[in-house]
Amino acid sequence: MELAEKLEILAAGARYDASCASSGSSRGPETGARLGAASPAGVCHSFAGDGRCVSLLKLLYSNVCRYDCAYCLNRSSNDQRRCSFDPEELVRLTVSFYRRNYVEGLFLSSGIFSDPDIVMERLVEVARLLREREGFGGYIHLKAIPGCGPKILRKAGLYADRLSANIELPTAESLARLAPDKSGAEILGAMRFIGEACAEEREDRRRLASTPRFAPAGQSTQLVVGASPEDDRSVLGLAEGLYRRYGMRRVYYSAFVPVRPDPRLPGSPPPLLREHRLYQADWLLRFYGFRAGELLDAAGPSLPSDLDPKCAWALAHPEFFPVELSRAELPALLRVPGLGLTSARRIVATRRTGSLREADLPRIGLVLKRARYFLSLHGRRLAEPPEPGLLRALLSDQAELAPAAATAAGIGAAGEAAGIGAAATGAATAGAGAAAAGYVAGAAGSAGAVAAGAGLRASAPRPALRPPAPGASQLELAFP
Amino acid sequence: MSPEAWSYDGSFEGLLALADRAIALDSAPCLVRSEARAEGGLFGEAEPAVREGTAAGPARDREEAAGGPARDREEAAGGAAARILALSRRLYAAAARAWMSEEAVEPELLFAAVQVGRRGEAALGDFSMPELRALAASVRRVTREIHRLEGFARFSLDPGGRYVALLEPDHNVLPALAPFFARRFGGEPFALVDLRRGAALVSRDGRMEARFGGEALALARSAAEGEDEALWRRYFAATENPLRRNPRLQRQLLPERYWRHVTEMSASAPPGLGAGLEPDAGAEGQ
DSSP states (O other), rough: OOOOHHHHHHHHHTTOOOOOOOOSSOOOOOGGGGOOOOOOOOOOEEEEESSSSOEEEEEBBBEEEEEEEEOOTOOOSSSOOBOOOOOOHHHHHHHHHHHTTTTTTEEEEOOOOOOHHHHHHHHHHHHHHHHSSSOOOOOEEEEOOOOOOHHHHHHHHHHEEEOOOOOOOSSSSHHHHOOOOOOHHHHHHHHHHHHHHHHHHHHHHOOOTTTTOOOOTOOEEEEEEEESSSOOHHHHHHHHHHHHHHHEEEEEEEEESSSSOOTTSOOSOOOHHHHHHHHHHHHHHHHSSSHHHHHOTTTTTOSSSSSHHHHHHHHHHHGGGGGGTTTTTTTHHSSSSSOHHHHHHHOOOHHSSSSSOHHHHHTTOOOOOOGGGGGEEETSSSSSOOOOHHHHHHHGGGGGGGHHTTHHOOOHHHGGOOGGGGGSSSSHHHHHHHHHHHHHTTTTTTHHHHSSSSTOSSSSOOOOSSSSOOOHHHHHHHOO | OOOEEEOSSHHHHHHHHHHHHHHTHHHHHOEEEEEHHTHHHOOOOOOOOOSSOOOHHHHHHHHHHOOSHHHHHHHHHTTTTHHHHHHHHHHHHHHHHHHHHOOOOHHHHHHHHHHHHHGGGGGGGTTTSHHHHHHHHHHHHHHHHHHHHHOOOOOOEOOOOOOOEEEEEESOHHHHHHHHHHHHHTTEEEEEEETTTTTEEEETEEEEEEEEHHHHHHHOOOOOOOOHHHHHHHHHHHHHHHHGGHHHHHHHHGGGGGGGGGGTTTTGOOSSOOOGSTTTTTGOOO
């Protein structure tokens, strides 16, 4: 088969992996690279017709797969053309596309065409050729093939900037039903190995600067939303657990796409809006100091469709508002609908230079359309909130949504750099812990040891919902 | 602001010297003339006031890492650069962006310099002052263009083994892009051509050299597409998920004005931009 044809087939096979980030790493001439450099912020090189960022050459090594996962394009029972790359072909494509500035590097995944160890070895061989023979300093993201041994996974981390093992589905029950060849224990085992290896490397590096780097951009994962019956609460609880427990940099949510009818699958895909809301909520977990349990509880297990999750939280917590612009600290400002990180930081910066006046607010670029109902300045509300039904309608973002629906994953490259990698350690909330533990408990018997373990505390201190006492950082409370 | 007009030669060092003076006098002019801009043809061949070659902040660090000449020029600027750097790195970075901007924000920059001189670096965050707000907005636009072109620049191979990118930036951002790509290319030869301004920066033995007018355009004509451009187009088409088509979002994130030089989009680029390859078009400036 011609190279161009393989490229087409194996690119189409990889496109359902949402991860595109090239951020979080740093390589270049200073680390001995002869060609290429990776910068912490990452770079978007293009945007596909679906609006997603193209940052890496995202390919499958092979679309030959032993597994028969119901939701997957490459499932063994799907009738499609199968092919595999040769490592040299992948090296040539990566280097050529890199020089032409099409991509920041390579994202390499694969169908399970052989034993997990052998599949992983092939991926690692491509990365090894790039790093050792070509002196390539660009970004490499390798899929960690669950079930492969720790030795090859360690080697992968020495060449790759990022590793990812996909969690695939929100619960072990769904995994057993839709992806019977996959084991939740193996997936979480790979995550745990990567998380620990990253942490060990950081520790060793403190003592010995020449410690070889292990996946400096950490790990990410992805799950399919809507192929199984779990609600947003269990999805988000799982995500929170993954962030805390495994030092995950990013969880990607991929709305299920029916590629072939299957009695185990719903007949129609979930609305893209659901995926979008999950990304918004995920953003709140990572950058805004929210916890999954605050955004969703048993009474409301699904994110609303007419409101973004922050507005929904604000409507449910009128006692938190108004937030006083002249005094409130960053974490409280971040809870105000319509105020983002930039605006909140500007408020704090402007206050340092003098007293804040109402006329300053538009001048510093604040958009008050939604925020005004939740803010006061020197004790006076900027606007009296109307009755709840009307307020809800005013806060709705439905009219703005059409172009935004696919951005969430695309934001990745830049936004992630500031992520909450630091939040890796520490206890999960009760909800998140239960979700992650439940995941494994339902899988194989031996799996319990993987996640039901010590790191998950049954209860964690609740964050203060009132604006915090002087000196206390709400972010620290939220991510102890 | 004082009613007088100050002028400088259009170089970054010249602008830093003005900022240094403004801080020393605790007063900024309301008008700043750039000789390079005043004389129209920014990059005419007879025009030595090349707005070439320097960058600031992290970009400057990258330039130094790439063996660039930032330090020499700082010394040449008679210590003004060093003094401003010592006073505030953010001000220095803003100066570099203001210098690259085509929006003539030098008066706002000098106003900011005076404020930083009086109140320290935090003054730059005081968006209640319209001058500082305008400067910040301009800096943001330049920074955004730099960041976009770091991703959207496309290189083709010329017969001499050099990778050449054609660009039509709104602002004079080649000096900031050069250190970025120098780091990326390692020691491999490359060139950035600004078709709008008829200027180019070419890597040579680890340094960047400027070329103007005909010489710059000759560089632009030398690079040709090959098999790998076709492979890339095929790859790009295959990455799109047809069930999620969203051309409006695509346009928003990758604006049409860049398409002409973006390999995978060039076939659908709107006409109008990029008359740069016609003879003499480069000398017209914008």
